[in-house]
Amino acid sequence: MKKQPETGAPDTSGSGRPRGQIAIALTLTLLGFLLATQLRSQQGLAQRLSIERESDLGQILTQLTDRSDQLSSEIVDLRVKLAQASGTQAQQHALIDDARQQLQALQILLGLVPVKGPGIVMVFSDPGGTVGPDVLLDAVQELRDAGAEAIEVSGVRAVASTSFTGSPRSILVNRQPVSAPYEVTAIGPASTLAEAMRIPGGVVDSLAAHSGASVRITEEGSVSILHVAALPQFVHARPTARR
Amino acid sequence: MLVIVSLFAGIGLGVAFHSAVPFSWAPYLPMAVMAALDSVFGGLRARLEGTFDDRVFVISFLSNAVLAALLVWAGIRLGVQDIAIAVVVVFGVRIFQNLAAIRRILFHA
């Protein structure tokens, strides 16, 4: 390589700078590597093809095509097997999920487990002692009609068999005595439940006939019902024999 | 000197490692090589003209290779057959131009 002409400017052409040298070295190494690789692959190909005659080449082509088809159908088979295997596992999971959901639905229905969700909390105050069990019964009925999925009345889980008996100031919820203020918690669509309480002729309205009684209703994004009911033990009822 | 050494070192490495092209990369490698060669000759010319900048050299080397590969990839996707030929032509022209300049410098300067 010829020497550069001398100039007044500093020599920035890179031959003296180590960083530049390394960069060039690496780049050219890479190039050499690529060249070698490319030459090798071409060489191999040419070698293989050059010793074959045309008819042999045709035969090789057919063989390769057949093999390719074979592999393709193997791929399809393997794919189907894979789908089946994961399907079974997925089916298992789905069955378990279904069974768990069914069990939990029954548990919630019977009031056997604590639940939580959106809903309302109602507090009935009864300074005049005029609120009777019929008020609470009516409230529970209206809540159910409005879509309440779980209800608790002053610490007693209200399920199907929950009765409201007694008289004002000595109300019995499922034979358990409760006292004012009566707190009713219901889980369900909060605004629907609250509205149902406030409709004309509804619970709030009917309280007007009870002197001094009032109710405060709060909608909650999340409320818990912790009290549970006992699993009913049937003494007289038994499953109808299947015919 | 460094140039020759590193070039042969690279070739040696390629031979020693029996490197081969994965089949799906087959169309891209020759293009990358062409682009790289173009950069090398461009660098050589710059060196002889006194305008060589190592950073420019490296960057142009890499970007040319990448661009060439991208061009081929796009061509294949778009269904342009033999786009490789176009790439070869372009780089070939540039290599010849650089060679001409080098020749002028070496033999007329």
Next chain:
Amino acid sequence: MLQELQSATDRIGAASGTTALTGPGIVVRLSDAQSGDQTANPADSKIQDVDIQSVVNALWSSGAEVISVNGQRLVSTSAIRNAGGAVLVNFRVLTSPYVISAVGDPAAMRPLFERSDIAKRFRAWEQVYGLGFSVEQPSAVQIPAFAGSLRFRYARVQQPS
């Protein structure tokens, strides 16, 4: 895992309303007054939701194990509401006469029910408004399974923390 869930479900299944049950008990029949008196207040001559609610409430407190109204099994989400001239139970439209079936020990349940407030009131209304009210004790009371959906959209089981 699946077996455990299945057996747990079976254990509470009978109590939950998903199976039809049968047993001894009583049947209370309520019916609207026979229309004849045009001037009668319709509210007085038709069975209201509160009437049925009160009878059901009294039956529960008298010891009923399961109750159904016109074939509608009562579960914890069942509501009894007026809708026009009919009564909705489990969102199904029911009309007079209303047959309220309760399975339990008739020897204990019947006297308790007959002594309840609502039973007494109904006996009076029979005379005054012509409402129908009867208490029977068949040999076997049939209670069908709950036929509604059991999907809870808002309530979630609260896992112990």
